[in-house]
Amino acid sequence: MSEVTLPGGELWSVLRSRTQARIGLGRAGSALPTRHRLALQTAHAAARDAVHSPFEPDAVAAGLAGMPTVRVRSAAGDRLTYLQRPDLGRRLDPADRAHLPTGDWDMVFVVADGLSSRAVHEHAAAMVRATAERLAGWTIAPVVLAEQARVALGDDVAHAMGAAMVVVLVGERPGMSAADSLGAYLTYRPTPGVTTDADRNCLSNIRPPLGLTYETAAGKLAGLMGRGRELGVTGVGLKDESDHGGVCDRLL
Template identity: 55%
Template sequence: MADEAIPFDPFARFRLATRARIGLGRSGDALPSRHLLSFQLAHALARDAVNGSVDWDGLTAGLPDGVETVAVHSAAPDRQTYLRRPDLGRRLEAESLGRLSHAGWDLALVVADGLSAAAVQAWAPATAIEILTRLKDWKVAPIVLARQARVALGDHVGERLGARMVAVLIGERPGLSVADSLGIYLTYAPRPGCRDAERNCISNIHADGLSPAQAAEKLVWLAREGMRRKLTGVGLKEETPSTSIAGKEVPAIPNDA
């Protein structure tokens, strides 16, 4: 209304309860320009996260001295192939196989680009460090940095290394509200052909979700318990005290974000 200095917002009391794009107003029947552009910016961030590549050198530089890494590539040569052929993203290319040598590791850590380079860049180093700090009594393999990789690539890596468990830190599919969310998949006795039901997942590691330390805490609980009981997946998850972020306050997107 023209006579109101601050426009009255009938949705005011709802905005803290949801980050859904409610009460946007109308230009005729369409979106007002600023909301149109806000949507396009969010989509652009998500698209860039999917199509971007991880700065692996920068990521490695962010790890403490003494933490070894080994770079591998999936059988998907590029992003376009990766998106069309999930089967190739789950396998190692021939040359990479030679870089992984069999030894009696307790845990293999794989950092995989997945569907969000931004997530890996932002959260993978800190999360890996938090995990290593909590597992000093375990024999952990050099961190495997995997390009064009999906979760199940970890099965091949774990088997090749002879690791009893593999944890894959991977960029999750970006949404409009969060483009840089990291997930972790933990698998006991990794070998090609593992089913998803044999894995435990910790999702939503990002600025408004789990912190790297919180995620590492959950992962290490699952890893120690899984190692003791010689399994991961559905059988383990049911007894985990709290692996979801349900109940966490969900921040609202500012009206003009």
């Protein structure tokens, strides 16, 4: 069956070069052309792999060489439980909570596998470093590497460690355009079971070169952190005044 192209093929080519959305693909009979259908199936497979691939904290720790780290797990004992019971992914395993170091820290980074370990493996260490470089004068707790973790686990971690602010770097839900997107979630004075999504700021789509670069995201995040500490608030009470995109409205 011959492939039918859409009118204005040159225009569609220009538009496709400016977006990752699947637009102007044409058709073969009543279906997509084979090459586009195969590309769609490949993207779907990559998304599934991102969700189910195991977290490798050793790889992240290697990228953070020179920075102290500590490892924890959520109350979800395995990946299936994590996917079926989001509530357990938001709570620390009690045994791991007992072994967290405590101190008078300004902030703590939590690197969480979330729904894409691939995103964490590829981007989290560089993002931690780029942000930490912009936090002169801040006391930073050991980086927490969290397995089977969701965003709200950071509340439990910061509260247990005595950190005033937490930044959770987490693998975002993969889509058909991106399976390696990293999110950064910022919360001031979190309290487990009390803090809500409205108390957080979020940066999304950290994944150079197709998304936010580490430098742009770290600059935006450090700016929000400084302003949040000054005002004593994050979330809806803290507005991003930078010129760059990347603010997200979804939480894990």
